[in-house]
Amino acid sequence: MTKTIDFYFDFSSPYGYFMSEKIDAVAARFGRSVRWRPFLLGAVYKLTGAKALPSLPMKGPYAVRDFERSARFLGLNCRIPGAFPVATQHAARAFYWLDEHDGDLARRFAQAALRAYFVDDRDISQAETVLDVAASLGVDRAALAAALEDDAVKARLRAECDAAIERGVFGSPYVVIDGEPFWGVDRLPQIERWLETGGF
């Protein structure tokens, strides 16, 4: 039996993007699969009072520098998008709608959307961009456009955000392995040791 790892992220989080490029391969080395769970950081920040990194005094300018340096450190392409951060409910709704039919397609959509935003500077807050990204993977554009406005799909994303909050997810990325939570892409070395040793 493969025990899954839960990977929570917001589509507008650079560190979430970095983790998305690493976590599947790390998990696979230890015979694990990953369950991707996009959520809305904004919903969490409403509860916790936290604010988006770039808006914070002193920490904001550092963060932009750290995003770019961390990308180079991890061997990833990344440039801070022109519009940053942005609202990501369209991308997250698309993910969960796809996920009901085809989990692998949903994951590939998420990866493509993250790269569209963080590599190609396409504004994924726009429904049109989300539709373009999905269509490039063969998704039915009209069906997805309808889904983005579907109350059931909206409710599904709200339920996923509530479940994430219930579990203690307060930032992106947030990885849970057998109940143990790891916040931040900088916890990758701890994640690897945890998977290797079963806990330390």
Place this chain on the structure above:
Amino acid sequence: MTKTIDFYFDFSSPYGYFMSEKIDAVAARFGRSVRWRPFLLGAVYKLTGAKALPSLPMKGPYAVRDFERSARFLGLNCRIPGAFPVATQHAARAFYWLDEHDGDLARRFAQAALRAYFVDDRDISQAETVLDVAASLGVDRAALAAALEDDAVKARLRAECDAAIERGVFGSPYVVIDGEPFWGVDRLPQIERWLETGGF
């Protein structure tokens, strides 16, 4: 010529303590020495509006767990002190007073004070504890007791905090290498690569 690395920390910061146990050896491997610069996180938080980690919703409980796990990951002893976090102006003043006479002694005092707090759960917010720690290293207890109340020593610490803030230091630990800032003990792998390659 050995170019120094600047290491900023608050005596009440667990991640600052972890860095204090690592940074000298890492720097030495690359022929660098380290200039220790304690400061008061409280002075920064007054400006930025940030709050101590344990007080934050959701992030607080995670942080306590992460402190302990990160200590194990780094092979360090650490237990969260009974009183945590605490005010650290006595420890920081003692450091700068010692530093005027003997930089090496000041560094050894800082290390001893951090271990007293994070390993032995001694409350370093109390002047008596700071005097005990310093006395164990041969420091003249009465002279240090007077220094802790000396306006010039108080002014020195304020000036150091102002200089840290001026430089952009917003958290602990914060390491600056040839102008490049690194926040957090989890940036040690990036620090090592930076020292090895001269930047990436």
